[in-house]
Each structure stands twice: as structure tokens, then as C-alpha cells.
Amino acid sequence: MSRSLPPPPLKIGPLVIDPPILQAPMAGYTNAAYREIVRQYGGAGLLATEMVNARGFVWLDEHECEHPDRLWGVADEARPLAVQIWDNDPHTMAKVGKRLAEEYRVSVVDINFGCPVKQVTEKAHSGSYLLREPNRMYAIISQLVEACSPTPVTAKIRLGCSRDSINCNEIAHVVEEAGAAALTVHGRTAQDFFRGNADWEKISEIKSHLRSIPLIGNGDLDSAEKVVAAFETYDVDGVMIARASLGRPWLFSQAAAAIRGEPIPPEPDLDAQRECMLKHYQLVVNRFGPDKGTMLMRKFACCYAQGKHGARHFRTYVAGVSTPDEFMEVVERYFPTSAESRRSESRRSESSPSESPDVARAVAALPE
Ligand SMILES: Cc1cc2nc3c(=O)[nH]c(=O)nc-3n(C[C@H](O)[C@H](O)[C@H](O)COP(=O)(O)O)c2cc1C
Numbered sequence: 039m040s041r042s043l044p045p046p047p048l049k050i051g052p053l054v055i056d057p058p059i060l061q062a063p064m065a066g067y068t069n070a071a072y073r074e075i076v077r078q079y080g081g082a083g084l085l086a087t088e089m090v091n092a093r094g095f096v097w098l099d100e101h102e103c104e105h106p107d108r109l110w111g112v113a114d115e116a117r118p119l120a121v122q123i124w125d126n127d128p129h130t131m132a133k134v135g136k137r138l139a140e141e142y143r144v145s146v147v148d149i150n151f152g153c154p155v156k157q158v159t160e161k162a163h164s165g166s167y168l169l170r171e172p173n174r175m176y177a178i179i180s181q182l183v184e185a186c187s188p189t190p191v192t193a194k195i196r197l198g199c200s201r202d203s204i205n206c207n208e209i210a211h212v213v214e215e216a217g218a219a220a221l222t223v224h225g226r227t228a229q230d231f232f233r234g235n236a237d238w239e240k241i242s243e244i245k246s247h248l249r250s251i252p253l254i255g256n257g258d259l260d261s262a263e264k265v266v267a268a269f270e271t272y273d274v275d276g277v278m279i280a281r282a283s284l285g286r287p288w289l290f291s292q293a294a295a296a297i298r299g300e301p302i303p304p305e306p307d308l309d310a311q312r313e314c315m316l317k318h319y320q321l322v323v324n325r326f327g328p329d330k331g332t333m334l335m336r337k338f339a340c341c342y343a344q345g346k347h348g349a350r351h352f353r354t355y356v357a358g359v360s361t362p363d364e365f366m367e368v369v370e371r372y373f374p375t376s377a378e379s380r381r382s383e384s385r386r387s388e389s390s391p392s393e394s395p396d397v398a399r400a401v402a403a404l405p406e
Contacts, residue, residue, distance in 0.1 A: 048276040050219045263302075
């Protein structure tokens with residue numbers, strides 16, 4: 039199949055998502071700070087929170103506690119914004135969905151039917167566990183749709199629980215009949231976790247099992263070129279990007295330009311990437327305070343360095359920081375810079391060793 043570009047905007051109920059490129063929910067990562075950085079570069083038609091446990095939300099509410107940390111920013115930030123929730127009880131899900139729709143006025147309430155993590159599947163019989171219980175999925179979706187109306191409700195699934203029980207075509211039908219406004223499919227089974235490649239043929243097949251709601255494909259899109267190929271090759275109305283955007287929040291804008299047939303904007307140079315990471319850090323610290331913010335930023339900082347010359351050393355050091363001073367010192371010393379990268383390029387072309395002497399010294403000085 040070869041389809042022409044650009045793809046039309048995506049319609050999720052009354053919402054128009056343009057471009058049809060979505061930022062995936064990622065627990066522990068896609069908080070308000072990350073979303074603000076993504077918005078700064080543009081290119082993502084719909085952003086999403088981390089998954090929020092509906093039962094936990096209700097408990098906090100009943101005990102007059104603050105709402106979940108994962109709803110940080112949600113009430114005030116730009117739209118469109120999807121909030122993803124999970125649980126296996128239709129009533130609880132509907133109760134929380136209604137609050138999100140009416141009080142938080144979110145653009146979309148998304149349901150997690152894809153999480154393969156044991157605490158969610160085996161312990162709570164939720165997430166991807168529910169793919170084996172289409173009737174319960176139907177009850178959850180239909181009650182949520184009624185409670186949230188007119189805010190659209192969407193579902194995110196995997197291909198099935200295991201390779202032997204791929205049932206995404208049947209599930210797609212259930213999702214649509216229950217009233218969901220869109221379906222997102224991560225092209226792996228829960229058993230696959232993140233192993234192997236996402237199966238885009240299987241994602242594409244689902245389209246013929248849907249009457250009218252849009253299908254959003256997800257899995258392994260890590261470049262603008264792959265996003266173009268996904269739209270050209272597979273029968274999807276939208277695509278969703280997760281891991282590759284961590285530390286590369288400009289990827290959405292590159293993909294958006296590419297599907298419009300425009301030149302792909304270059305990666306920001308390393309100094310600009312460093313500035314971006316520091317802005318991200320500031321947002322996290324503003325929310326969580328200097329010490330907790332610094333601890334939380336370690337993993338994001340590693341993402342920003344990933345794939346760059348010297349990333350391993352930066353990661354090693356940043357993993358041990360616990361104060362802003364330590365963080366800034368490690369960034370100053372070890373986050374790759376444009377000048378360093380140019381120097382290392384020229385050293386490489388003179389066939390010199392792959393690591394700079396500075397880094398080699400630092401590694402030698404590492405505690406056992
Ligand atoms: C750290 C991490 C956290 C995730 N958390 C969620 C989540 O909260 N809800 C969800 O539906 N999927 C979650 N996912 C799955 C992603 O949304 C996405 O489906 C998956 O990573 C495949 O897309 P990718 O190849 O672009 O990364 C998570 C993935 C990762 C790596």
C-alpha cells in the first residue's frame with residue numbers, strides 16, 4: 039500500500055488533531071515539564087499524561103488528599119491534552135473520567151489496556167490483562183463514554199496478551215462498539231514487553247475491523263523518515279511516538295515537517311540540546327524542589343545524552359548527583375558540547391582513540 043502525504047488531520051470525536059502525530063503516555067516521564075518542552079518545539083498534535091490509577095485517585099479524594107502528582111499541570115496547561123487512566127472497575131473508571139472531563143476539562147480521556155507490568159496485570163488485573171476480558175473492556179469503555187460525554191474517550195491496547203492469543207481485531211470491534219472515539223495500538227503483545235519489533239502489518243490489518251473511528255499506530259518510530267514510511271505504508275490515521283522522544287523532544291516537529299513534505303529540520307546542536315535539558319531541569323525543580331527535582335532529573339538527563347559522544351561518562355556521573363550544584367557540575371564537565379563533538383569528530387578522522395584523555399582520566403578515577 040502506498041498512500042499520499044500529507045495525511046489528513048485526525049478526528050477524535052469533536053477534536054481535530056493536526057498533525058496526526060501523538061505523544062505517547064509514559065509513566066515516570068511524560069509529566070508537565072516534559073510536555074512543556076515538547077510543546078515548545080511543536081509538531082505533536084495531541085499530548086498525553088502518564089497513566090493515572092483511577093482507584094488511587096478516588097482514594098485520595100475520599101481522604102481529602104491532594105489529587106495525584108501525575109495530574110500536575112493538567113488543569114492549567116495548553117490543550118489538546120489527553121489524560122490516561124487505568125483500573126478494571128467500570129464504576130471507578132467512570133467516576134474518575136467524569137471528574138477529569140468536568141473539573142479538569144481535559145480534551146480526551148484515554149484508557150490503558152496495554153500496560154504489561156506485573157503490578158498492573160497480575161496484581162490489579164488491569165492494563166493488558168483486560169485484553170482477555172472483552173466484556174469487561176466493553177463495560178469500562180461504555181460507562182466511561184457515558185460519564186465523560188461530550189469529552190471523547192479513547193483506548194490504547196497491545197496486539198494481545200501473548201503471541202498465541204493475538205486478538206486485536208476482535209478487541210478493536212469491542213472498543214468501537216462500546217463508543218470509544220479512537221483506538222491506539224502498540225504493535226507488540228504484552229508477553230513481548232519491548233522485545234522484537236513492533237508488528238505494523240498487524241496494526242494495519244485492524245483498520246478493516248473498524249467502522250469509522252481512527253486507528254493510531256505505535257511502536258519503534260524513532261525518526262521522521264520512519265513516521266513518513268508508516269503513513270505511506272500502513273493503513274493508519276495517526277501515529278504515536280514514545281521512547282524516541284525522550285531526550286529528543288524536537289522529533290515531533292521533524293516528523294510533522296516530513297509528513298508535510300518539507301525539509302526535515304536538523305537536530306538542534308549540542309549546545310541547544312543542553313539548554314533544552316537545563317530548561318527541563320528548571321521546570322522539574324520548580325515543581326519538586328531542588329533535591330527531589332535533581333533526583334528525578336537524573337533519568338531525563340541520561341535520555342538527553344543518549345547516543346552522543348561521551349554519553350556513558352555523563353550517565354555514570356549524573357546517576358550519582360543529588361543536589362543542584364552537583365548536577366550543574368556534572369553537566370558542565372561531562373554533557374557533550376558542540377565544540378567537544380567537533381573536536382572528537384576531527385580526532386576520529388585522524389584515527390585517534392575513541393575517548394578523550396579527560397574522559398579516560400575520569401573513568402580511571404571512578405570508585406570501584
Ligand atoms: C518508560 C515507559 C513508560 C510507559 N508508560 C506508559 C503508560 O503510562 N501508558 C501507556 O499506555 N503506555 C506506556 N508506555 C508504552 C508507550 O506508550 C509505547 O506504547 C511504547 O513505548 C511503544 O512505543 P515506542 O516504540 O515509540 O516507544 C510506556 C513506555 C515506556 C518506555
